[in-house]
Amino acid sequence: MLRNAFEPWHLILIIAVLVLLFGSKKLPDMARGLGRSLRILKSEAKALKDDRQDSPAAR
Template identity: 65%
Template sequence: MFRNALQPWHLVLVLVVCLLVFGSKKLPDMARSLGRSMRILKSEARALRSDDARPDARTDTP
């Protein structure tokens, strides 16, 4: 039923609708803020992974 549901023209249609809804002036700002948010999310995820990989110094002392 959903075979080949996402065609290239679907993406073009979504982009045109976004352009009409948000306007051409706001789209670059939105993309920039999304990129910043993704960078922050990735750095926080790396920090959490590195914290989990490091043994805690307080648990080694009696």
């Protein structure tokens, strides 16, 4: 049913809508903020995983 649900023209359409909604000046700032957020999330998840492995109660 959803064999070809996501095709390349879908991505082009999504990018065009984003540019129309937010403008080309705000998109780099939004992408930069998203990248920072993902880096923070990744580091926090890694720290949580390391804390669980170091804890003797995890066993």
